[in-house]
Amino acid sequence: MKPQKVRRRLEQAVGSGRAVDLVRDSLGQDDRGFVLSLSGGWVALQVLADGVYVDGVVLLRVQDISAVRDAHSTYVARALERLEQTLASFAIPTGADARDLLILAAGLHPFSAFAVEDDGDEALMIGRLLKAGRKQARHRFIDADGTWADADDRWKYDEIVSVYIGGRYIDALARFADPGPADLAP
Structure with missing residues (x-):
C-alpha cells in the first residue's frame, strides 16, 4: 500500500471506534486495535488483545506501516459493549x-x-x-x-x-x- 493511502486510512480510522490491523511488513509485525490519534510521524493505537479485550496503548512510527486493514465486525462491537470495554483517550502531542x-x-x-x-x-x-x-x-x-x-x-x-x-x-x-x-x- 502506498504511504499516502496508509496515511489516509489512518486518518479515517482516528476516533472511528472501528478495529483495524496495522501491518508492518518490514518488522514482520501486525497490530490490531483502535486508532486513537495520529501525528506527523506517529500513530497511537489502543491494542485489541485476544480478539475482544482492550489492552495498553502502543505508539507506532507511521513510516513502518505498510497497510491498514479494517478488522471490525459486529462480534467485536457486541463483545466490547457487553464486556464494558472502553477505549482510552490519548492524543500524540503535535511535533512529538x-x-x-x-x-x-x-x-x-x-x-x-x-x-x-x-x-x-x-x-x-x-x-x-x-x-x-x-x-x-x-x-x-x-x-x-x-x-x-x-x-x-x-x-x-x-x-x-x-x-x-x-x-x-x-x-x-x-x-x-x-x-x-x-x-x-x-
Missing part, C-alpha cells in the same frame, strides 16, 4: 518525536517500554527510563522473569520503532517484578 514520546510514556506508567528494530524483528525493551539525553535514552531492562539487568542500556532515538504505555503484560511486570536496586527508585 521518539524522545518526547518516550518521556511522555515514562511519566504515565512506572515502567517504560519501547521496541527497537532487531534484524527485521521488533525487540521489546521493558524497564525503567533513567535518562532521556539529547541523542539517546539510558534505560535499565527487566526480563520476562521480573529480574533486573545489572547494567543500563543506551538506545538512540532513531532506533525506536514503537513505544508502549501499559498493557496487561507490562502492568504485571510493574506490579510483581523484583523491586530492583536502589538506584532504580522512581
Whole structure:
C-alpha cells in the first residue's frame, strides 16, 4: 500500500471506534486495535488483545506501516459493549518525536517500554527510563522473569520503532517484578 493511502486510512480510522490491523511488513509485525490519534510521524493505537479485550496503548512510527486493514465486525462491537470495554483517550502531542514520546510514556506508567528494530524483528525493551539525553535514552531492562539487568542500556532515538504505555503484560511486570536496586527508585 502506498504511504499516502496508509496515511489516509489512518486518518479515517482516528476516533472511528472501528478495529483495524496495522501491518508492518518490514518488522514482520501486525497490530490490531483502535486508532486513537495520529501525528506527523506517529500513530497511537489502543491494542485489541485476544480478539475482544482492550489492552495498553502502543505508539507506532507511521513510516513502518505498510497497510491498514479494517478488522471490525459486529462480534467485536457486541463483545466490547457487553464486556464494558472502553477505549482510552490519548492524543500524540503535535511535533512529538521518539524522545518526547518516550518521556511522555515514562511519566504515565512506572515502567517504560519501547521496541527497537532487531534484524527485521521488533525487540521489546521493558524497564525503567533513567535518562532521556539529547541523542539517546539510558534505560535499565527487566526480563520476562521480573529480574533486573545489572547494567543500563543506551538506545538512540532513531532506533525506536514503537513505544508502549501499559498493557496487561507490562502492568504485571510493574506490579510483581523484583523491586530492583536502589538506584532504580522512581
